[in-house]
Amino acid sequence: MVKRLLAGLVKPKYAMTDIRQSLLRRDALSAAKEVLYHLNIYFSGQLQNAAGPAVDNAIVELVEEFIFLIPKDRNAPQKRMSSLQELQLLEVMCSYFQEQSKDSLRQVVFSALFVPQGNEADGCRMSMLGKLVSMAVAVCRVPILDCAALWLQRSHATHCVRLAKVLVEDYCGSALSPGQALRHIVTVSPLFCCQLITAVTALYDLSTDELIPSSELLEMVVTWIYDDPGLTLLSFLNTPVPPSRPPGSLDLTPLLGLIRWCVKSPLACRRHRNPSPMPRETAEGDRGMESLYSKLHLSVLQNLMLLQAHLKENDLYGRLGLLSVEHVAKLVGELARLADELKPLNAARETELSLNRLAQSLQVAMAAGALLCSREDLRCLCSRLPKNNLLQLVMSGPALQPTHSVFYPANPPRLSPVTHPAVPSTRTTFCS
């Protein structure tokens, strides 16, 4: 069969129809396997061309027809795979990606299979991707996780969020401890974890009670980040500068999403538990959550400091706003609404905590060069928020000429004071 397919390679245009014909005669599982083999051969040929591989329509059609089983003709009988067959196919894929040692080949095959095409096949595609990645997490198939990480970087946020949802449901929703499988993968595919965190924070934005991350999910994320401070920056560090991302894709880092979690969680949790009287266990659980958020918040600040070091090292400081001002403004808006909403509930403590965290995140993000905006912009941004001492301090910036610390001309401080980082010319102003 390989020989036959190889022959087909030589003249792909003719071959494709031949292949389709031969596949039609097969049962669903073996046809799907056949397509997989075909993709491998096809792209390994393409990779040798100078032009590089391209996923053309014929290939996409082949994949959709024989792997996701979308009939090409409306009237053709739809083939189906039994659950068992589907599992077998997943296994075949799993071992294919595991055994294919060429990164580039693996990635292009993965893309051919799972990059959403904006057609009716995307449902099946996403469903199979979810199953495949979930399986890869369970049995720790690093190459698939790496491919999935790339996929998460390139795909539209809505798709990423869908994948994240599947994984969270599989691993963090059940009674099973998320522990082992997920905790382990951070050491083998940190990039995947980084992307997953970004997707998860995009999904759970605490806008409603349902979108508050579960304690299992929170714990997992905190553990990952606390144990590996550089984790959140991984995707960013692996991306060429300046980053060019497909429109609508996820943020380059999960930082903003994590800041949202930390900043909104005190109020969101308060809103969530408010109507029902608090049973004892819940109180303890809450305290556990609070402490996790506190730890996460610290980690985020530390990550921002790491980012600063990196930016300075690479002469990017002040030139690359990793946190977009629009997104920050949106977050501030969400927080303002939330605070308003909770005002009658006497949530002063929670508001204070939220605002402290916001102030800290903004200040450190600005100092780190992750957020490029002036104090003036900041004052505009935060004008709607309730009063808070720290926020006030951050908005007005450090008082000039600190009186009690001596200035050492010989040893310039390691961190230059956060005054006004170089402002990009295209900066938008949010005071209108």
Next chain:
Amino acid sequence: MSAQGDCEFLVKRARELVTEDPWAAKAWLITARTLYPADFNIQYEMYTIERNAERTASAGRLLYDMFVNFPEQPAVWREITVITAALRSDCQDKHAQFLRGLFETLPGRVQCEMLLKATEQCFNTLEKAEMLLLLLRRFPESVVQHGVSLGETLLEAESIEDLESPVNCFRKLFVCDVLPLIINNHDMRLPASLLYKYMHKAAEFYISYVTRGPSADGQLQGSQEGVSLKSPGAPRGSQRYIIEGLTEKSSVVLEPWERLLDILAIVGARCEWQGDKGSRSYVEILQRMKELCRYLPSLEGETLSCCRSQVVTCTTLVLFHSAYLYVSAVQPTLFQAHSSPGAVPWILLEDLSSVFSEADLERSSSKHVHKKRKLGEGREKTMSSDDEDGSGKGRGRHILVSKTDMPGWADMLDSFRTARESWDLLHSHEALETEFNRICSSWKTDSWLWLRIFLTDMIIYQGQYRKALSSLHQLASFQPPQQVQVSSQGSLEHHRALIQLASCHYALGEYRLACEKVLEVVSGLVPQAQGPGRATEDVTRTRTKFRKGTDLRLLSCTSKAIMPFCLQLMLACFKLRAFTENRDDLALGHVIVLLQHDWPQGEALFLKAVDKICQQGSFQYENFFNYVTNIDMLEEFAYLRTTEGGKVQLELLPNQGMLIKNPSPALGLVSQEFNTLLLPGVQTADRHHTVTRGITKGVKEDFRLAMERQVSRCGENLLTVLHRFCINEKIILVQSLP
């Protein structure tokens, strides 16, 4: 709000949170630091949190930041001081280990800088040196820059502080810690003169360390403890030794002689010494130096002076090493490292075990000419121009020693020989001697009691008794008065010089002086309760068959061994006088008294004395009945008065008046326990012979009674009798010698 107000607010919030939510506290501080990066308190607070939680890595990072950004803050220096103190200390508690771990997290460059700056802040030379040492140990490359200057600083400090002993904290650090770093660093190029200087400093230190006294004054910390340790029975060896300024642990110097060899080997390699193969033993070194010395005359210029320095340095070390070994065997209580409760000193004396033989009587009568001829036959002729008649005795003399009493005798004699050979080598060329003397004077070896002991013994061994006498006088001046009291347990350390003086005078033929010294010694002795006779038992006696009178003997310095020696020495002195052609009844009488000791060793001599008395036909010795209690002798004398005995006229009683008026209480007592069994011979003799030459019946009766009393005293402790003899007759004894 002012900046100060802001910072105080931020730090305060963090402090409030630290117990309840440490993460939040840290978040506050991170924020605060980005607002006021130049504020020290914020960073110090961050550091404090991490340090209190003993989080090594993060505390280390923060300390690093503070060190770089706030190098002048006193709080930073407090921290650094605490950390460097932990580095210097040997404390093993958790916090000290954390502090050391903290230091380890810092980058090497920062460690280096931190130690250097900490050093600069130190005004105490010792601490400063310890700090720099930390630096040099960690960063060998810094040795090039700081090694020699640190060394010089220490040596300078030593001289500024005017420390008497080379065993002081500065020298210890220099020799044990700094010097190895300097000489082992191959990037260092040191001039030979400096290497020699350092080598000599090291040698002086190690030698002084190893030969330090049991309780070097003031250096034993905790005077109370020191006092209690001096109490009798407390083992001296258990005293803890602390070099002032150092901890007990760092006061310990292990294997000083080995360390010295190590340094010697390295310095040798650095100075490119001739034929230096880095040999590992002192004896080997001496052999090599001897060989090297043979080539000295053929060398010139720089090679010669280099070679000379090599020979002097190496041989000096061998000399002091083996002399030390010898003295530590001979006078173990001298050194702290060696003193053990049962240790008994040994003393090098003329061998007098042949005193009972008649052989040397000829010598005395035939005078010096005869003797010199005799000596010339027996051994190689050497240095006839040397002082007095000890000439020629210096080579190949035997040292007799009781092998059972001194298990390490062979090693000790080897050490003695090696030390002598080293000394000889150092004095074989004038240039060597000059250089050696220069070392000695800079080390003030004149004040080394132990070395003086060795030198004295060496001079005695060489037979240069006149020199030995002055050496002994010097030795006597060493003895601090309190040491006499310390020596309990029957050892006679303080008499050592006196005994040796006696021995030397005797060897010089100065019998009167010899006797004087011996009597002085005896007056300080307590006679042993044990009866006589066993003291001279010796394994090596057989060796005395040849080379009579020229051998030496090592005696244990105890009453038990010294008393017999004293008696023998006196006997030897009087023997020569007693048996001259001139009549000297007093000397003969003394000889007879002394011959009682170790009876019947002296039987032959006694008979010779009896012969002489018979020849003279009369004998006058008024002390006879006071001190002769030997039954054989009494019998013999009783017999002498008889016709068969030759009717010798004996005047053995003081005078009658004295006997009657002042009977000694002892005599009065024993007279009642008259023992007839022992007297039949005497009685018959009296019965059969008439008294002649004006001796009245009363006198005759007195003699008989005295004899009877005397016989009853046979059971008396002879040593007590002889001791009394020495004490009571001291003046007459001395006067009866020329």
